Amino acid sequence: MIRLVPRTDSAPLLQVATPVMAVLATMLAGGILFAIMGYDPVAAIRTIFWDPLFGPAAGYSRPQLLVKAAPLILIASGLAVGFRAGIWNIGAEGQYIIGAITGAAVALAAYPAQEMWIFPAMVIAGAVGGWAWGMIPALLRNWFGASEILVSLMLVYVAQRIAAWMAFGPMKNPEGFGMPGSRNLQQYPAASNPELIAGTGAHWGVIAAAAAVLATWFLMSRHIRGFHIRAAGIAPRAARFAGVKPQTLVAFCLGLSGALAGMAGLFEVAGPAGQITDKVGVGYGFTAIIVAFLGRLHPLGTLLAGLLLALTYIGGELAQLTMNLPAATVQVFQGMLLFFLLGFDLLTRFRITRRVTA
Amino acid sequence: MGIGKSYPGVRANDDVSFAVEPGEIHALLGENGAGKSTLVKMIYGLVRPDQGQMVLNGQPHQPADPRAARAAGVAMVFQHFSLFDALTVAENIALGMENPPPRRQLSARIAQVSQDFGLPLNPARRIVTLSAGERQRVEIIRCLLQNPRLLIMDEPTSVLTPQEAELLFATLRKLADQGTAILYISHKLEEIRTHCDCATILRHGRVVDSCDPREHSARTLAAMMVGEEMRLIDRSGRQAGEVLLQVKALSQPAPTAEGTALKAVALTLRAGEILGIGGVAGNGQDELLAALSGEIRSAPGTVLLEGADLSRLGPEGRRTAGLLAAPEDRLGHAAVPDFSLADNTLLTAGARKKLVRNGLIDRPAARAYAEAVIRAFDVRTPGPGTAAKALSGGNLQKFVIGREVMQAPRVLVVNQPTWGVDAGAAAAVRQSLLDLARSGAGVIVISQDLDEILELSDRFCALNEGRLSDPRPTEGLTLDQIGLMLGGAHGMEVAHL
């Protein structure tokens, strides 16, 4: 008979080991899934996890790693802070879309001016847009006790429809021959978010993601606000006893993660995506939830997890091209990864012992 | 017939043997952690013994689960009620029975039994609406409906006023006279001496003695239970000085649906004084502490420290001013279970001990402060890096009290400072509160342990349904008088109604 005994130590080695175990288990389970579907499992796993970095087409796919990882890391750093406090913002996708729209709105309003301030103003507008969208569930929870989980999630669907409306209506490119979608910001130098160093994929969003990792690391480990956030997540009453106002924390966490998600949306729409369409949201906001958990809600972990999930995106695309693997494979992989991660988490919180019977 | 039970690293029960006769009220006496609860859980089928055997009515008793135990005729009233708040009395009782009759019949039987034993209960009421005493009645009637051969009562009087406790004992005696064996668990010596026929004393999981409690004094019973002479507490050298804390007409609605509203609470605390606040659980203790610690802010002019109005300040502001508190719940309220002791100093000592400057945490300073508390209060732990949840109740309580006391507060408010703590740690905590008062601070002790209040405090108030009685000097106060104050029958109370 196996029994679980709660751990009293923090088992630092396992904290690092369990995400690795989860990744390996996902590869194994994924391989089985591929075999069932009639694909060569070894080739599929290699195509997804190895070829983007070291395969024959790595020259093209390597820069994509930073392009895909930047929004994931940017969003996940904010989410991880909130999750630590037990505040569940699962509507980052919506905040991302709104940030993209408000940021692009500045550019489209300024068009065709070529001023230095335009891009910084877009970044601020994107952050403010995401922040405001995140504050809706925060305020509704603080004032009325409405679940931030459901409200933030509902607002994703609302944001998606606002994006569609914008693409077909107010923001439609007047020179776009009736096609839906805004002007392409990549062709508008003062508003575009270009690759900064050729061949790396690094745009301003990458720099912002790095800054977000550093800032959230500082917040969570050196600052008393971060201490209060961690305390509130484990023992809300103790946090209140220490002097934390729960409402302030809710507003701070949802606002912060909203602002970061909004910025991620802006960097994307001004850079790799280029324009507002009805498909502005590509799921980064949801994948970032997995990134945050896989990174153990730790800023450095978020960085690594963001890179890994970016890899699965690129590898998934590659496998689609070379092996004709369906695009949804990546989604299944990500879901399985989270399942395994949560399962292996048991090891960090409990010690498994055999029941001794005398 | 010795039974044993081991937990990893701990041997909860070791070769325990005793017998309970029909018609007998048998006390199981022991300190916190002596292994009483584990023992009765084995009898009730919640825990399986690793060795040994039990015999019930001549049959081997090896219940696989509580249902099997109930089928064999064992019933149990838990210390922390195993009731379902949102369900009705009848539903709760049905859940505790193997084959409950249809709803109407069950209600009728509940009414019948509650009348027979003088325990009035309405089967249709929901548990949330009941008082602690009424809730216990539900548990008892749930047991009685099964006609148990053996009834286990785990610390049943801890939530009752002395008068309610008397009523309970009358019921138990009636049951015993009908032939039921009763196993009565407690650490309250007086009630065992007056009401029990036989006592088995447990210490560190072993039976140390069996005796007739009526033939021993409380002091010798205590010595058997603790294993040493009780340390005497030094109350000397204190004198009441100027007024430190004033609470005026503090009224506050209940913070939660299950909470208690505070009604026009008023008190005055002087330097060097210890004020004891007694009351049965759930009469506003937590709310009063929260209103003093700053977790609940109150109307302006209701909480004053040395003349300064702190009513609108939160916990941080009040700590800076010198008003500190230590709540009842050690794990989860006074301390974060998963944080190290060093990190737990940051919960309350950030400002006064300069562990946090401009929002930045000074970790070496926090560590040093934790080490200082550990040393001064003899906290048994590997070091300041240990998680709070890894400490025993007594050691964590010493740490929590030490963390506040060593910040040199002007006023310290503590709630249940020795609840669930071993005798050694309890004595150390009480002595530190007395020493703090001697140094010129004011101390408020909120406690449900009347002995503790009488031991520590200079004046006594009773908290009843959120109302605080006028203080009385503890010198010369009898348990009977206290019981009346707790029941709200105190003469001055009428004025508030």
Place this chain on the structure above:
Amino acid sequence: MIDPVALFLLLLSASTPILFAALGELVVERAGVLNLGVEGMMIVGALSGFATAYYSGNAFLGFAVAALAGALVALPFAILTQFLMSNQVASGLALTLFGLGLAALFGKPVEGVKAPTMAAGPLGLNWIVWLGLAMVPAIWWFLNRSRPGLILRGVGENHDAAHALGYDVRRVRLAAIAFGGAMAGIGGAFISVATVLQWTEGMTAGAGWIALAIVVFSNWTAVGVLAGAWLFGGVTVLQLRLQAAGVRVPVQLLSMAPYLATIVVLVAISARQKFSRRSGSAAPGSLGQDFHALR
């Protein structure tokens, strides 16, 4: 003019997917488990039900398979939360993401094909609509009048007390989670097999999340769930009517209505539960909390 009876019949159909999913989640939450994976279970039900109906030509078989698939896909969630002590919020999210991915992956072969037609029941309504309506009193009776329902409520209200009385908390919750999955599966299949008659990726479009909100709205009662489902069915029908009538509001904005209505209703009901002392929230006491019995 719009015929009110026809409109009501439309409403009954439009509310059916949410009614099934929310009734299932109601039972799960009354057992003390918060399963945020409703959306994932619904989409898996939508696909498996549609594929079965398409290949077998029997729509009813499709619903049976959808129920089975919904219960099966909830299994990882059940294992994670009941045996591996995982956080219920995170595990539920994982179930949603996993279910959406799984359905997208296996749905490719049936894209673009049409579902078989179903024989209509009384009043021209689908039999599944009637089944959904029948489930309301059935679940009410189960929860409030039956012994297993009482045990389930006890487990959800206070799992420690239920354990102390000897009830197997995990087994009750496993059964509840499986039932919730089956109900969500049927709800999802209703969208693909009986309403849209096609399979498209992500076709549940948040219905699972709306179902979660309806359970809060219902204050954890079966009748409340019915009222909530009708409310959203009504909003949906109205919104579609307005679109068809060519109202001068962009289609995209009109289609926000169900989601905005969810938020409004959620806020209203939360505010009532928060501010009204008498009619406080009836949320089960152990909802969302981990249960770990030390033996």
